[in-house]
Amino acid sequence: DTEVTQTPKHLVMGMTNKKSLKCEQHMGHRAMYWYKQKAKKPPELMFVYSYEKLSINESVPSRFSPECPNSSLLNLHLHALQPEDSALYLCASSPQGLSYEQYFGPGTRLTVT
Amino acid sequence: GEDVEQSLFLSVREGDSSVINCTYTDSSSTYLYWYKQEPGAGLQLLTYIFSNMDMKQDQRLTVLLNKKDKHLSLRIADTQTGDSAIYFCAETDTGNQFYFGTGTSLTVIP
Numbered sequence: 001d002t003e004v005t006q007t008p009k010h011l012v013m014g015m016t017n018k019k020s021l022k023c024e025q026h027m028g029h030r031a032m033y034w035y036k037q038k039a040k041k042p043p044e045l046m047f048v049y050s051y052e053k054l055s056i057n058e059s060v061p062s063r064f065s066p067e068c069p070n071s072s073l074l075n076l077h078l079h080a081l082q083p084e085d086s087a088l089y090l091c092a093s094s095p096q097g098l099s100y101e102q103y104f105g106p107g108t109r110l111t112v113t
Numbered sequence: 114g115e116d117v118e119q120s121l122f123l124s125v126r127e128g129d130s131s132v133i134n135c136t137y138t139d140s141s142s143t144y145l146y147w148y149k150q151e152p153g154a155g156l157q158l159l160t161y162i163f164s165n166m167d168m169k170q171d172q173r174l175t176v177l178l179n180k181k182d183k184h185l186s187l188r189i190a191d192t193q194t195g196d197s198a199i200y201f202c203a204e205t206d207t208g209n210q211f212y213f214g215t216g217t218s219l220t221v222i223p
Binding site for chain 2: 040042045092097100102103105106107109
């Protein structure tokens with residue numbers, strides 16, 4: 001099973017809302033990632049968790065707050081977002097760190113109004 | 114930083130072969146990957162090759178790696194309309210970095 005699941009599939013939120021994106025994998029992978037993707041562009045790395053600890057934060061604004069409750073789950077908490085944050089948010093996992101193949105979820109399409 | 118470049122667009126007729134190209138600058142690459150992304154979907158890992166290999170074949174997919182020229186290609190035999198998508202190459206290096214290419218949009222004409 002090489003499946004990464006993400007919920008919700010679509011999310012519309014106002015600039016004052018607080019919402020969370022969820023990601024889950026049951027492949028026993030020890031690294032999990034959040035990416036942001038704009039239309040027809042490659043994904044941009046936001047955060048990397050390795051063995052449930054935040055190992056990389058690519059200078060992401062604090063209105064995005066990641067959380068890794070356990071080795072299978074990854075959340076992204078959103079607060080006071082801007083319209084330019086509208087994008088496809090992708091979660092991925094890999095057996096260990098960035099030197100290994102990554103498996104992606106279907107993404108959450110986020111629209112900030 | 115690392116540059117991984119791809120042609121933006123490729124158009125082929127159904128039944129023909131498609132060849133998607135990728136060039137990179139990092140000489141310490143370890144693995145190179147091909148991902149497929151259909152509209153509104155996540156990225157699907159198609160195949161990957163270790164940097165000491167020249168070729169890998171998997172059903173309709175053939176990956177060729179020219180390490181000297183830092184050139185990677187993906188050949189899709191008997192291209193079908195379901196192959197229409199954006200294809201990203203990617204690579205990892207010994208510095209534990211992961212780089213995506215710019216993406217190639219493949220259109221298959223019936």
